[in-house]
Amino acid sequence: MKYKVEYLDPEDLRKLQLDRLRNKALQVYNNVSYYRDAFDRARIKPDDLQTLDDLRILPLTDKETLRAYYPFGMFAVPMSLIKEIHGSSGTTGKPTVVAYTDNDIKVWSEVMARSIACTGGTYLDIIQNAYGYGLFTGGLGVHYGSLELGSAVVPLSSGGSKRQLQLMQDFKTTILTCTPSYSIYLAEYAESLGIDPHETSIRIGILGAEPWSDAMRKQIEAVWNIKAYDIYGLSEIIGPGVAVECEGQDGLHVWADHFLPEIIDPETGKPVPEGQDGMLVITTLTKEATPFLRYATKDIVSMTTGKCPACGRTMPRISRIKGRTDDMLIIRGINVFPSQIESVLLEIEETEPHYQLVVTREGALDELEVQVEVDEKFFSDEIKVLESLEKRIKREIESLLSIAVKVKLVEPRTITRSEGKAKRVIDNRQI
């Protein structure tokens, strides 16, 4: 299926974006106090946005903004129009909340359908969806896209590798959607069971929710004998389906008719020249329930505009994620902020918030070890007391993050202090 809008003349695309931006600005000005204040402080009215560049006068919106308005303070429509609410990792114990109207679900379905189609998927495909279903947007995003495209979706959700492989063989699924590291793990697991991944019917992998490299792509494509495509998204914008690779596998097309991208210097806030690295900022042009102007993704990318030499689409392309402007970690597709761990430790009276996170990749999967310093105030002479504390920390972190972690008690001051400030994260993954 071809979506004509993806081949729009750049001038027509800009017109469409500006038209939608002005509508969106008016909606948020009238319905979201945060944005009304932002316009007022900038001494402009929505109608003053005469070009796309005029948007730059407005401040950025980020996770901190959403936290300040938790849970529903950023909603731009009444609850009666909300059809679905999702959340992603917040910087503390509370999630970042986003919502969808009927039309938002339609848009999400459309951009995900376009994303699947962009990788070569069609209504004839059987999609094995191994992204988690739940508050996390990954599972449902692919699900809606598949419904829209007319493919058959098998909602397996994450985990359960044995069943994944069983149904992959029995159903002859043709597209695998999951994190890139899980696709490697699944292939290795298949081999350990005597199943040859080449013998399966999988032909395409639509992989995302964590950073990966071209080296990993080569490995995945070789082990499965498939084409593997990077997909990008974040719940604050819509979920998966914000950008995806085409057959050129050279940058991810941003569906800029719905999501207006800017690349800025995270220090100065100024736009960076085309092709240079900067922070991706996205304005949702059509989102109704939780529209955000200039949402700071904190992801570092570069952007290329112009017609794609591989597929002919005119939608701008962003590079793979090259880094983050904050200390967010992505562990098995789940976003983790060191501050979340800190909030758990602060709630446990016995512990001091002296901790360090060590991330490693064991085989294909990420492992997160939380090292907590043993302070004299809670150091017990009894092993069982320390072990039960260790278990409690583990339980509480796991319940907040929804991923397994290893907790290790360590001696004080063994955690490296750098420049007077504790170095919180040691990432030993080779991606």
Place this chain on the structure above:
Amino acid sequence: MQVKQISIFVENRAGRLEEISGVLEKENINIRALSLADTSDFGIIRLIVNKPDAAVTALREAGFTIRESNVIACAIEDKPGGLHRLLKLFADLDVSIEYMYSFFERHLEKAVIIIRVEDPEEAIQILRKGGAELLKAEQIYAA
């Protein structure tokens, strides 16, 4: 009657115990008894030394996490059945033991059992009445 015990938290990594013994050697402190409880990640070393206060200061300065606690020291005959008689006394008097370890005291020609109980003071009163040979801290430190 209570004897000072020093417990030290140590991560399981090569050379860590050697650092502790190094600190004690430098301060000219003699280890009278030692026990090590361990898990897969960490351990707790329990020490009875001749100069507990100096040892605590030096170990803290060296960056170790320390806890001081009181234990009791019982002398027993270094003969078959010696420990059994002591433990039977504990059982009869209903004093429960959290952990214990032992060493041989050459001046007394006896085995010394270091015992951690929940309430050392109370246990001392009960055990003394029961006829256990409890050693004074000085006897342990000085020898």
